[in-house]
Amino acid sequence: MVRFFNQTSDFPLRLIAGLLVAGLLAACQASPQPPTSITSAAPAPSLSGPSDEAQGVTFAFEPFTGAPGNIADELSEFIGAEARKQGITLVRRVGASATYRVNGYLSATGQPSSGTVFYVFDIVDGSGRRLNRISGTESTGGASGDPWQSVNSGTLSRIANRSMVEIKAWLNR
Numbered sequence: 372m373v374r375f376f377n378q379t380s381d382f383p384l385r386l387i388a389g390l391l392v393a394g395l396l397a398a399c400q401a402s403p404q405p406p407t408s409i410t411s412a413a414p415a416p417s418l419s420g421p422s423d424e425a426q427g428v429t430f431a432f433e434p435f436t437g438a439p440g441n442i443a444d445e446l447s448e449f450i451g452a453e454a455r456k457q458g459i460t461l462v463r464r465v466g467a468s469a470t471y472r473v474n475g476y477l478s479a480t481g482q483p484s485s486g487t488v489f490y491v492f493d494i495v496d497g498s499g500r501r502l503n504r505i506s507g508t509e510s511t512g513g514a515s516g517d518p519w520q521s522v523n524s525g526t527l528s529r530i531a532n533r534s535m536v537e538i539k540a541w542l543n544r
Contacts, residue, residue, distance in 0.1 A: 427470070428460065428470045428471075428542065429460045429461070429462045429468075429469040429470045429471070430454070430459060430460065430461050430462065430469055430470065430471050430472075430473055430494075430538070431461070431462040431467060431469035431471070431472050431473070432447065432450060432461065432472075432473045432475060433472055433473065433474050433475065435447075435475040435476070435477055436474070436475065436476045436477070437476055437477045437478045438477040438479075438519070439519050442477070442519055442522055442527070443477075445524065445527050446475075446477075446527045446530060446531060449524075449527050449528050449530070449531035449532075450531045450534065450535065451463075452531070453528075453531040453532050453534075453535040454535055456535070457535045457536065457538070457539045458539070459535060459538060459539060459542075471494050471495065471496065471502070472494075472495050473492050473493065473494055473495075473538075474492070474493045474495060475490065475491070475492050475493075476490070476491045476492075476493075477489065477490050477491075479511070479518040479519050479521075479522060480518050481511065481513060481514050481518030481521050482513055483513040483514070483515050484513040485510060485511070485512070485513050486510070486511040486512065486513055486514060486518045486521040486522075487508050487509070487510055487511065488508065488509045488511060488522055488526060488530065489506075489507075489508050490505075490506065490507055490508070490509070490530050490534070491504060491505070491506040492504070492505040492506070492534050492538075493505075494538070494541070503538075503541050505533075505534050505537045505538065507530070507533060509526045509529055509530055510526075511523070511526050
């Protein structure tokens with residue numbers, strides 16, 4: 372669980388910390404590289420035209436870093452549902468081979484009146500080289516104490532939707 376501050380009276384510090392995290396995430400953004408396959412058995416997606424399941428492109432999401440278990444589990448469910456809507460094939464078995472792996476990082480900050488979830492998903496190839504980064508923020512309601520208390524299903528659904536839409540766009544570029 373990530374907490375930036377425990378005192379609700381630290382609003383200016385929380386705001387600065389949130390902006391700093393967002394700036395650091397933006398600074399880490401690399402130019403996307405053309406996708407490559409982890410194994411020779413699965414072809415890389417076409418750089419023009421839509422991708423489809425017949426190409427054999429699969430994604431395996433690694434366990435999320437930074438989010439409590441209940442939040443991570445619910446986000447995983449939303450990502451699975453959104454992947455089906457977008458026609459993206461996920462591999463759900465731990466250690467199963469996949470064309471790409473996705474490492475997810477989440478943090479939350481908040482105050483009694485509002486909060487923010489920061490998320491980053493790095494798409495990596497078989498050697499661990501980052502090919503694409505998806506990042507963003509979602510506003511939440513406020514919570515005293517633990518900022519994860521204000522994260523609800525709507526917030527997680529929006530994160531899943533935006534992430535899967537961006538993955539689909541990356542594959543179809």
